[in-house]
Amino acid sequence: MPNRICDLLEIEHPILQGGMTWVSDAVLAAAVSNGGGLGIIGAGAMPAEMLREEVQRARELTDRPFGVNMIMINPEFEKQAAVLMEEKPPVVTLGAVTSTSIIPAFKEQGVKVLPVVAAVAMARRAEQHGADAVIAEGEEAGGHIGGTSTMVLTPLVSRAIGLPVIAAGGIADGAAVVAAFALGAEGVQMGTRFVVAEESTVHQEVKNKFIKAGDRATVVTARTVGYPVRALKNKLANLYEKWEKDFIAGKCTVEDIENLGLGKLREAMREGNVRDGSMMAGQCVALVDKIQPAAEIIAEVVAEAEAVAAAIPDRVDLHR
């Protein structure tokens, strides 16, 4: 049977690169798309006209489809959406989905829309509003996360809707791709692994931290405040812990904590302040151990997945 994600997105391999603010620019996105996956520009809080330039730059760097990830709770969202209605990137993925009514508007422009969902109810709503597929993201992912793991969310979402499901969260190699497909996914999205792609323009110090990170390297901050974020442990993460306690004790507000976080992602990812900045990363950072060109990452993951898949019928021997 043909892969529905490849057919839908007109890509060679059903591997998406997660949109990452201050990380996935046109250069990384184009490298991933040129490697046969779907590269995705992370719009984040980018001013709308800068986003337009990034989209145009991606078009210069690749002839293949690519996407833009938008965060709906971002103050720039409306302006960014207006620009994208004009620029019409092949795909838009939507994070922090507050409403699914934007989906038909994009689709009318010929833009495919893939919401990122962390719960079954949102996946159903996305399907009702005409999404082309959904990205089911487990809580092991980096950045803003939900509360259900990939192992449980993937089958729940796959069984609840008819749309193809792209699994995200905890996926950094071919074994995880096979696991995701066993659970019902037809594609995967990887963020963390592409942070260390050769074409990724994050600061070298950040790449070094990612390569070194082990299984207890990430922490979820701001959970008590209501918007959990997974990032590498560092001085900033420790500070968050203190601020959250202050928040619970009534000594500061949610806004105070939000303000304390302003600019921190940029400070780490672009400027290399790995101590005081925020290095959003998924748990699978522990599985990431080398810098490679994006196309090589994709080829390696595909080859690994095919090898693991071929061995599965023999390996799953459940009788003595």
Next chain:
Amino acid sequence: MPNRICDLLEIEHPILQGGMTWVSDAVLAAAVSNGGGLGIIGAGAMPAEMLREEVQRARELTDRPFGVNMIMINPEFEKQAAVLMEEKPPVVTLGAVTSTSIIPAFKEQGVKVLPVVAAVAMARRAEQHGADAVIAEGEEAGGHIGGTSTMVLTPLVSRAIGLPVIAAGGIADGAAVVAAFALGAEGVQMGTRFVVAEESTVHQEVKNKFIKAGDRATVVTARTVGYPVRALKNKLANLYEKWEKDFIAGKCTVEDIENLGLGKLREAMREGNVRDGSMMAGQCVALVDKIQPAAEIIAEVVAEAEAVAAAIPDRVDLHR
């Protein structure tokens, strides 16, 4: 290649039933073992002589191997261990592993020892101290949990040690078994699914709650206190949230919170107080939807896994 878990534990199928305090007694454990898996008595805080009776009862109810799960931080641990050195159940699994030096003592008595690990370092330590296999438990599991998901922990542990790895956390059906094997496991442990086994003696009201639970049914309490526990959301879980805030604000101590939790598991599981008691459950409670005999659960999971595994080479088509 033969399955190492079946060989090691002398069981028909590499499926373990997680030891669950106030849930997995000799009756459930024997039903699982008679179904070809490994049933496990949850010792919890059971007085040592009561544990002796449970082990003897399991021996009356099944001729097949079974296990006992011990929680090392439990005050009864030393006495329980002394009884088990005499009773010599075929297998002991160790939770809340504070030290691995108990492993050789059990092994001298011919008891196989499987520590439950939530981190790579502990898995390495368990191997060094002669464990027969490890149970790598992801944070989607019920009860006391670690901080890494099954999707990431399973490959990390499998690659770090030479012992066979049993994956736990988020596993309730055959698809998840195939996922776990793809990630490197050679066996699985399921707790939540067996709570609703016909032979499970938990209160019917608890089974009803498990059957109805959806993807946002569980919550992790006591995370801020340092010993995170996953359970179904209810009035008690809400209270925990309040107590944790009091703890952070310095209005109560860890001991106060521990005392508030005393007896709550029993209150729910045995007495059916699903509002004020603690119903420890894994995220995969959302995938659990019927009451069946334990042997039927095992047969169904095996059949599902074999079907999913057989289809994997075709399904993992990663080219357009």
